[in-house]
Amino acid sequence: MTSSRKETRSAYLEWAKLRSAAKYNLATSGLDGYPLAKLPVKIEDLEISVGGSYGYPPLQERLARRSAVAPECVVAANGTSMANHLAMAALLKRGDEVLIEEPTYEPLLTVAEYLGASVRRFRRRFEDGFAVDPREVERQITPRTRVVVITNLHNPSGARTADDRLRLIGEIAQSRNAHVLVDEVYLEACFDAPARSAFHLGSNFVVTSSLTKAFGLSGLRCGWVLAPAPLAERMWRINDLYGVIPAHVAELLSVIALDHLQEIEEYARTRLQTNRTILQQFIASRKDLRAIRTDAGTTAFPRLASGKVDALCQLLREKYETSVVPGRFFEMPNHFRVGIGGRTELLEEGLKRLGKALDEIAG
Numbered sequence: 001m002t003s004s005r006k007e008t009r010s011a012y013l014e015w016a017k018l019r020s021a022a023k024y025n026l027a028t029s030g031l032d033g034y035p036l037a038k039l040p041v042k043i044e045d046l047e048i049s050v051g052g053s054y055g056y057p058p059l060q061e062r063l064a065r066r067s068a069v070a071p072e073c074v075v076a077a078n079g080t081s082m083a084n085h086l087a088m089a090a091l092l093k094r095g096d097e098v099l100i101e102e103p104t105y106e107p108l109l110t111v112a113e114y115l116g117a118s119v120r121r122f123r124r125r126f127e128d129g130f131a132v133d134p135r136e137v138e139r140q141i142t143p144r145t146r147v148v149v150i151t152n153l154h155n156p157s158g159a160r161t162a163d164d165r166l167r168l169i170g171e172i173a174q175s176r177n178a179h180v181l182v183d184e185v186y187l188e189a190c191f192d193a194p195a196r197s198a199f200h201l202g203s204n205f206v207v208t209s210s211l212t213k214a215f216g217l218s219g220l221r222c223g224w225v226l227a228p229a230p231l232a233e234r235m236w237r238i239n240d241l242y243g244v245i246p247a248h249v250a251e252l253l254s255v256i257a258l259d260h261l262q263e264i265e266e267y268a269r270t271r272l273q274t275n276r277t278i279l280q281q282f283i284a285s286r287k288d289l290r291a292i293r294t295d296a297g298t299t300a301f302p303r304l305a306s307g308k309v310d311a312l313c314q315l316l317r318e319k320y321e322t323s324v325v326p327g328r329f330f331e332m333p334n335h336f337r338v339g340i341g342g343r344t345e346l347l348e349e350g351l352k353r354l355g356k357a358l359d360e361i362a363g
Contacts, residue, residue: 008114012106012329022323024350029155030298031189031268031341034216034257038267041256049248054236056251062258063224067197067207075225075235076251078243080185083208083223085111085242086235088147090227091179091206092117097144099137099178103130103330105155108183112149120145126303126332129292130159134168145178152198153186156330156337158297160190163201170202179204185223188214190296191269199226206231211257213298215264216341221247222254272298275340275347282351288358298341301327307361309336315360320353 020027050056055076064071077083084107092098094116100108102121112119122140124130132150141148148169152161166182173180182198184207191214199207210223225235257264276294283291283302291302304312309327313336316322327335338354340347 008110010107010110012325015329016325020323020325022317023321024346024353025323025342026338026347026350026354027323027325028339028341029337030213030218030339031216031271032343033219034264034267038263039253039256040260041253045256046249046252049245050251052245054233056246056248056255058255059222059251059258062255066258066261067199067224067226069197069199069226070229072229073199073226073232075227075232075239076246077208077210077223077225077239078246079212079218079221079223080183080208080210081107081223082239082242083210083225084108084181084183086238087181087206087208087225087227088112088115088117089238090231090234091147091181093146096146097142098147098149099141099145100149101132101151101154103156103332104149105151105183106329108149108151118144124154124157124159126157126292126335130154130157130301132161132165132169134165134172137169138172141172141176141178143176145173145176147178148173148180149183150180151183151186153189153294153297155183155186156299156325156327156335157292157301158186158294158299159292160187160294160296163195163198166198166205167201170205174202174204179206181206181208183207184209185213186297186299189268189272189298191265191272193296197226203228211254213341215257215261215268217254217257217264220250220254220257222250222257271344272340274344275342278344278347278351279338279340282355286355286358288362298339300338300340301330301332301335302338303332303335309333312336312357312361316354316357319360320357322350322353322357324354
């Protein structure tokens with residue numbers, strides 16, 4: 001007997017894992033690895049395993065305190081991607097409708113389709129600075145919509161959505177008996193203007209995040225969902241089908257990292273402030289690029305004024321040993337995403353090579 005189920009694949013993640021690496025890698029989305037030697041950890045602080053439970057209590061307590069929620073509202077997850085998967089799986093049944101921003105992070109679409117949801121879209125326009133327009137959400141939402149999905153900071157552009165707009169979207173969704181799922185992983189990088197999680201904006205908000213982007217702690221896979229306690233319990237049971245028991249060493253290291261996040265944050269702030277200035281100066285010097293200006297986050301999403309982005313990316317990689325993310329992975333083929341989380345000297349050299357590639361394409 002043959003199955004009619006569609007094969008599920010993430011084109012972006014396949015590209016990121018197999019074809020994004022380069023000597024000058026500007027395709028990264030987060031801060032590069034925080035040195036383990038900088039964490040005050042000794043081998044005797046670590047254990048391989050611990051008795052299984054739904055959440056390691058010391059980690060649950062720290063994540064709850066950081067987000068100002070009760071521990072029973074926190075679901076630990078393997079990074080933000082698994083957090084998003086668990087949240088959608090708990091909120092959606094096959095055939096339900098989900099309303100997702102456009103452009104967006106491709107795996108959000110793929111997960112919704114994998115779960116059998118019917119996907120609708122609302123636009124975030126480059127001409128409007130990729131701002132979320134609640135009126136556009138209201139135009140596109142229907143009585144069948146069960147979840148509205150937003151990234152904040154926006155992936156790929158880095159645009160920030162203010163609380164008043166999110167609250168209004170929450171009210172629109174509430175009127176249709178729908179939840180709002182907000183992926184806040186890049187909001188962690190708003191060091192100079194920190195925000196309270198959107199979870200506190202209304203009872204129908206569900207939030208995902210992790211330490212993977214802003215702090216250079218991707219290898220710990222410390223992600224989480226914030227959800228009302230009954231919904232959080234449903235996510236823990238769904239996770240039994242995937243993770244069962246997390247890697248305890250990663251849980252222990254995550255606890256240590258959270259206890260010293262202030263020092264890690266200072267490291268990240270210094271790197272990102274320096275690199276953001278360098279990137280903004282580069283974009284301002286180019287007549288062939290346009291981008292919205294952001295004050296936080298780890299990425300930018302410039303638009304190429306003329307020419308083909310895929311051709312630029314190929315030339316950049318093959319001749320100049322540099323990579324950026326083609327905009328087609330974010331449904332905007334005239335754009336490309338640049339990451340600023342790497343070492344400053346590599347960013348500077350990568351941008352020089354990007355400039356040469358842009359000049360060659362124009363010539």
